[in-house]
Amino acid sequence: MPNSRDTQDELRSFLKARVPLVVVRTSENTRAIDLVQQASSEFRSMSFHIHSRAKGLFEVGSQMPVSDDRSLVGALDFATSTFAARSNANFIFTDVDDIETDSGTSRHLAEMARLAEERQGAIILIASGPVWSGLGRLGMSVTLDLPELDELTYIVDSLVQDHRAVMPIDWQHDEIRRAAEILVGVTQTEAINALTTLLAKGSLVREDVETLSQFKDRIFGDQAGIERVKLVDSDYSIGGLQNLREWLNVRHELIKSDLSNSPLRPPRGVLLVGVPGCGKSLSAKAIAAEWRLPLYRLDMASILGMYVGVSESRLKEALEAADRVAPCVLWIDEIEKALAGGQGDSGTTRRLIGQFLFWLQESRSKVFMVATANDVSSLPPELLRKGRFDEIFFVDLPDEDDRREILTLYFRKYLSYDPSPYLLADLVALTEGFAGSDLDAAVHEIATAAFLNHTGVPSEEFIKDVIGNVVPFSRTNPEEVESIRAWGRDRALPAGRTVAAGPVDAGRGPARRIVVLN
Template sequence: METGLLDSKKRIEVLVRARYPLIYVVSSEEQRVIETVKSIAAERKKRMFIWSITKGLECDDGSCIADLREPLKMLEYLTESNAEGLYILKDFHPYLNDPVVVRKLRDVNKELKTTMKNALLLSPIMKIPPESDKEIAVVDFSLPGREDLGIIIDSIIRSVGTEKKLAGHGISREKVIDAALGLTAEEAENVFAKSLVQTGDFDIAVILSEKEQIIRKSGVLEYYAASEKMKEIGGLDMLKSWLNKRSKAFTREAREFGLPQPKGVLMIGIPGCGKSLTAKAISSLWQLPLLRLDVGKVFSSLVGSSEENVRRAIMTAESIAPSILWLDELEKGFSGMGSSGMTDGGTSARVFGTFLTWLQEKTSAVFVVATSNNISQLPPELLRKGRFDEIFYIDLPNKEEREEIFSIHLAKRKRTPGDFNLLRLAERTRGYSGSEIEEIVISSLYDAFDRGSDITQDTLEQAASSMIPLSQTMQEEINTIREWAKLRARRATSGSGEEETEKTRQIEMV
């Protein structure tokens, strides 16, 4: 049995043995919780009863008391009955809005202290009235762990009547289990069966599609079905090498080898040079779900809601771990922390503090990918060692990288790169970013389509000469970023440093 389930069972058992009258179990998996409580009852030689608004009280001898459908009547029965044991009350949270029910529940708490009866309130959401928050013990029931999911896989394989080979395309059993972590037992069983029907095997893409539904329900996170590949990114060889070395970092072999869980990477640099594209490509490279945290959705007008939103986002990311959490343009979400108390009552500072603490202390397999264009607006606490595994600086592409970028975008648009003089194009686009080079190709296609012809070397060069690159309009800001990154960040490329050489030449000329 997996550690998580053992912990949940042990916590419930300890509370039962300690005679806690009211235990609130938070879980959407009724059947798993009931089976766990049933095993506790058997081990402790106790009776078990299950109540619901539709059936009343179901006893362990098969009988049913239908007259106890009303919540108040059930609570009265709890105090008056001589039948000792564990009472599971299904979906009791809606009735906690009734002050009479709340008052009666407090009476029950007092009455049961001297008995061998325990009331377990089973609900998918936690909703405890303020009057009872000191009297009710809360247990967050764990989702299925690796061993549980392995048992489900074996059950599905037996049900189809043949020994299926997991991962017919080289995907390991462990990868399939990793992909299913965060699903309930029923969700996992359904999606495994769905995958077998659709593909004839356990397909990770099908399993991840089920996780997408969980993420959408959070309201704060966005699921990205990343289709970008690392080969679609020109240059950045050192960053790619660093990421490739960590592609197996979430496996059990990595833990046994002594490697810690990777925390994340911060990519800073000039806009349009591949930071966001890289974040998406990591998902494809590692075959992990990519979640984008929209900081704007975190902040709410209701007091306390913003802090709860960021906690819920973190819990969602951890529940489907291993996963990648992407924070794009980090400075826009967490800038101005110093003035937070004067502008929003300290909400931004508290949200940022919650995120920082999690980033520093997290042990879950959530890899954080953060990008930033303006490092001057980033809080210094975010840049200290321990928050991220590495900070990479992504500069404007050098000549070799520009050739590669032209080749990628021409091939992407069904043109043969060998038909063009890529070296000449690279020389004529010194100081251009990757997104600007892409726009040159797209602009040339528009012009050619309008003329009724195809793109040529001349049309590409004309499009390049008519564009004013960001390196000219933001020259001072780019130089500032470069100076900052020299001693504080690792270069993402092992290029020749063409831009630095050009800058030195300009200074010498002056």
């Protein structure tokens, strides 16, 4: 991906070579015009004129208009007469319509390019879309991509330094670099607008860096295949998962660090497998909340299409969208439903897997993937190979200590009180084999009954009766749970604290591994 300096060097080379037609492909007209004007400043023996709809035709150096006729037709006529009268004339045109196909305008420009070639002149077209092949083959083209990290760092630093004397600013090098990383993927104008909006409040504090993610989210809106997940304060609360949390702390340091001058690449992400209802999906929210990064969900159901090639195209668009909104956390829930192997799908699944793995391998953006899976046996082996994800963790049923902590949190959340130690001990025994979602549902049902009956805190007998009537997933599907746990014990790291190996009863978890929302 060429940066602005590379684009400027190419433009300079084309002008030196007197290429008669140069097409600059970009979505940023203003930035492209600035680059062309900078390149033209080195060729003082040549004349340069530029045409835009708003200002008409004017001379680049003096900025003086050359005609009262602001139309494109008038500018083309002036250019034609100039090419006929003298050599080394250059004309820059922006916002020219009807040049994508064989049209009157594109043919007119082709004839002018041939005339320019005879007189050592050049036409420079700044276009956001493709150019008719009959026109484009007469010259060369160059692409001006969006500002890269170093350029955005310069833009942010310049704006910050310009305002440091007139308002309190806490941003130093780390905050400036972090702000630039967040703004990667936006145009120069959008970046300046976001920063000046922050400056308009009269100060810059360190916490303002995260606010730029909100500006970026507004710029991109709904991206193809990914949706923004709003985080609330309760998403910061996490219980258990000690091994996973310690591992994530190291990755968080990498996400925050400037890796531009390092051979290291940003963390790829983590695959969480385990028993349904034990907090895998909540982990994605907790990671994004703790790291203060936006959370996006890759909706695999919207990716899959009924026609050959549609699914692959949608997945490519979704992953490119994730790169644009980086740094972020990208959550894929139940990844096996989209990437599990199947018969009679015309090879779509294999192509999706290949495209997904290629992105995991090649992407250098700070997109931290959190993928969850229940039926891990259906996942393709190549997805589980070491190096695809940074690590695979197994999330199991909560043990006694976990259930005691989770029950206490849910009683505080739904009933605003702490159960007595004696009641809590009885409930821990009654909830053997419960997942975190089972505990949530049980306490919520108790709180609902208390609210409807206006009874305040319900009696201990009522609480025990309600929980005693709950049949958890681990008891209705013991074979499935045991199969999942057998796979996890041998092939993944425990997300919670490690315990001694040995037989595990169906419905009983060996480790502390539950995310709980307050």
